Amino acid sequence: MNKKEKTIIHIIDLLHVYKGKVETIAIPGINFSIKKGEKVVIRGKSGIGKTTLLHCIAGVLKPTAGKILVEGRNIVDFNEDQLADYRRDKVGLVYQSYNLAPFLTVKENIEFPMTIAKLPVDVIERRTNDLVEMLEIERYLHQKPSFLSGGEQQRVAIAVALANKPLVILADEPTGNLDTENSEIVYELLSQMSDLYNTTLLIVSHDHNASNYTDREIVLSRLKSLAL
Numbered sequence: 001m002n003k004k005e006k007t008i009i010h011i012i013d014l015l016h017v018y019k020g021k022v023e024t025i026a027i028p029g030i031n032f033s034i035k036k037g038e039k040v041v042i043r044g045k046s047g048i049g050k051t052t053l054l055h056c057i058a059g060v061l062k063p064t065a066g067k068i069l070v071e072g073r074n075i076v077d078f079n080e081d082q083l084a085d086y087r088r089d090k091v092g093l094v095y096q097s098y099n100l101a102p103f104l105t106v107k108e109n110i111e112f113p114m115t116i117a118k119l120p121v122d123v124i125e126r127r128t129n130d131l132v133e134m135l136e137i138e139r140y141l142h143q144k145p146s147f148l149s150g151g152e153q154q155r156v157a158i159a160v161a162l163a164n165k166p167l168v169i170l171a172d173e174p175t176g177n178l179d180t181e182n183s184e185i186v187y188e189l190l191s192q193m194s195d196l197y198n199t200t201l202l203i204v205s206h207d208h209n210a211s212n213y214t215d216r217e218i219v220l221s222r223l224k225s226l227a228l
């Protein structure tokens with residue numbers, strides 16, 4: 001079987017409404033599926049629901065209705081323990097703001113998710129070395145994140161997201177704070193890592209450059225979503 005033939009994420013009639021003084025239909029009942037190892041950019045204007053969608057797939061936000069099948073299991077039905085395992089083992093998150101722990105060194109930041117996953121020390125050591133070599137961040141290993149540039153911090157954040165070899169990387173505007181050169185480095189690295197580990201990649205981005213590094217686009221619109 002072609003490595004990209006197997007569907008691993010299936011979004012079915014996904015609806016999310018934020019309740020409050022004003023009700024906002026953030027996701028209007030959408031359907032699409034993503035194959036293993038596929039690299040997809042998610043577009044749509046500001047406020048259309050891109051971050052909400054990633055949070056639902058990441059298992060950090062329970063949608064109002066619909067199903068999110070990941071490897072055939074509906075994560076919407078998961079209990080808190082199942083969700084915690086899912087987030088730890090299956091999902092890597094990359095944000096615009098890098099989201100590194102400021103009091104930990106680069107090395108400790110990368111090791112942290114693997115320690116939480118109780119991986120053996122030698123595996124943690126080997127994986128950390130592989131990641132820092134591939135992402136070319138050896139020089140900064142013992143520095144705190146605030147000493148690194150934005151582009152360097154984002155490379156560390158990618159290493160952290162990949163540490164537990166997730167099924168899917170969810171990147172929300174990962175280059176939002178970076179210049180064109182660093183943005184291209186980040187897209188290139190995300191794409192290379194996806195190819196190397198056959199990790200599915202969902203990138204939310206306004207930047208048209210992102211399409212040069214992905215297989216296809218999903219465009220969210222108010223008139224339900226259009227899965228291309």
Ligand SMILES: Nc1ncnc2c1ncn2[C@@H]1O[C@H](COP(=O)(O)OP(=O)(O)OP(=O)(O)O)[C@@H](O)[C@H]1O
Pocket residue numbers: 018019020024025026044045046047048049050051052053
């Ligand atoms: N916690 C919240 N409570 C209430 N409404 C929210 C909340 N988060 C988002 N929304 C609303 O839901 C809609 C979708 O928001 P979301 O952040 O998913 O959009 P987005 O496509 O990521 O936008 P952007 O491109 O600006 O990041 C917006 O109308 C927003 O105001």
Ligand SMILES: [Mg+2]
Pocket residue numbers: 050051052172
């Ligand atoms: Mg957003």
